[in-house]
Amino acid sequence: MEAFLVSTLAVTIGEIGDKTQLLALLLAARYKKPLPIVLGILVATLFNHTLAGLLGQWVASQFSPTLLRWLLGLSFLAIAVWTLKPDEMEDDGIGDKPYGIFMLTCITFFIAEIGDKTQLATVALAAKYSNLPLVIAGTTLGMLIADVPAVFLGKIASPNFPFKVVRWLAAIVFAILGVLVLAGIGQSFY
Template sequence: MEPLLVSTGIVAIAEIGDKTQLLALILAARYRKPLPIGFGILLATLVNHGLAAWLGALAASWLGPDALRWILGLGFIAMAGWCLVADRVEDGPKATAKAGAFLATLVAFFLVEIGDKTQIATVALAARFDSLLLVTAGTTLGMMLVNVPAVLCGDGIARLAPLELIRILAAALFALLGTMTLLRLDFGLLGA
């Protein structure tokens, strides 16, 4: 039980205010579909943290910190551009809209979590404890404990604030994160 409890606590604390929590808010505001977003976060985190528990240390040694910094920085800037693109999901059938929210969340969460402090924590926790299953379950539970409320709040914020304003603010924040990553400016705000 210790690997599960320790992993849950460490990742939940690390995730508060993290870029993936920001992403949860943005996705909730953009799609207004909490259930598919929540399942997207769950599956992306399970896959990402499962892989991190097994291969994270090896991948980090292959890429090195500079390559990882460039991948993350450019990824954030690309995410900023994506935030500015108006959705066409509402024009299609409801099933497409639900798949759109789920798939967008799945892909975005998986990619943004690469090199994040919670992924790195997963690698360290897997090295510390014998049970990869309990570590992966614990880190995933920690992510869900913090991000599900963010998804629910993001949906409420979307009802109060214009979606265009949310898009612009989200794009600005991702562009700032990307620029800070590329320039190696941390100030304790970046997850990696």
């Protein structure tokens, strides 16, 4: 259960102000059809985070526990620093495609999430926790917790949302995770 809760919290906080959340805002503002956008986010996230989780488990199987602890701890600290940099996304001609809003959301979310901090957090969490389904469920739920309100609120709430404060909170959470891993706290989980 710890894997699920930590994964949910880390990705929820890490996703605030992220480019995929901005993508959710953009798609919602443009198409005003929340259901296909939310379903597209769900499918893209499940697929992307499953691949990231499998990579994380492979990494865990390839390195000694000590080296893995250092890699994970330093990864969380790097994600903490990266979280402080706000993401920006420009509308570069995303338009109606013949495959619909659902498919547009699936494809753009999957691509936007490649190499993103929440995907890398999923790799690190899957390397830390052996229960891959709970990690994927947690990271996917975290993504939905952060992105679904963005879909329904669209442009209305985004200018007033305290993205800077949340980025700092996310950085602190990732930094704490990194320090805990480096200190060997919870070592039985990796």
